[in-house]
């Protein structure tokens with residue numbers, strides 16, 4: 392059976408009209424790290440909780456390894472390691488006790504990998520969860536999600552509250568999971584961390600999946616930032632060029648974003664008195680900020 396790790400068809404979860412997640416259609420093949428990005432309140436957690444059958448879809452359907460996320464949720468859970476956005480653990484238990492309990496619940500005899508993960512995260516398993524800092528509780532959550540080497544990891548903001556060194560370790564663990572052919576669905580609002588680990592990214596905004604792309608394609612499609620100053624007012628109407636979105640225009644200058652083949656722009660400028668011209672790639676960060684705010688540039 393070659394089912395996708397995750398497949399959704401118009402999957403929706405509405406809490407009220409216009410609130411929640413709308414008609415999400417997405418496929419994540421096995422062995423991929425998929426970064427799920429979006430601003431606060433965009434619907435990342437709702438999507439994840441629906442994929443795990445904690446919330447009943449109000450429309451469409453979702454499958455994990457071919458299993459219906461609502462009707463077969465218990466079978467789904469057996470294939471998944473889940474880290475919730477907020478880790479709630481019994482404060483009276485130690486990390487070791489939670490690890491042993493997790494192993495028992497999953498019928499896992501060998502906790503060697505769980506111990507290795509905890510060690511690499513520099514987590515003291517002898518301490519009670521109630522006595523741990525937020526970051527250390529997060530490490531317990533990460534360890535519990537990873538310990539059984541699940542086929543699919545669904546992680547809601549896994550590096551939240553962790554220091555940069557530990558964040559690096561978590562991302563390394565995710566890359567190792569991919570190297571073993573396992574799948575990772577990683578929600579985040581931090582582009583820079585997703586960029587370091589994801590094969591593809593999806594951007595959700597106001598409950599809608601607005602873009603899904605491979606990272607290199609996304610980078611290649613970014614517009615160039617253009618800044619031209621003139622010695623004399625230009626005669627051509629540069630704003631009319633289809634590739635140009637003007638962000639600022641003066642009598643003797645134009646700033647904007649250019650998409651696609653630069654030759655029409657160069658031809659238009661050839662007849663003008665150009666004093667200076669700069670043409671620079673915009674950063675991925677810029678592109679994401681545009682996407683967050685407006686739904687982003689429509690790249691051909």
Ligand SMILES: Nc1ncnc2c1ncn2[C@@H]1O[C@H](COP(=O)(O)OP(=O)(O)OP(=O)(O)O)[C@@H](O)[C@H]1O
Nearest residue numbers: 406410411429430431432433434435436437438580
């Ligand atoms: N149980 C609920 N009842 C009603 N509305 C809800 C419920 N859970 C979430 N929402 C609403 O659904 C929308 C999506 O919320 P969600 O928590 O999925 O966003 P998010 O992308 O995970 O945000 P964050 O990055 O802040 O965690 C928000 O408008 C939120 O207020």
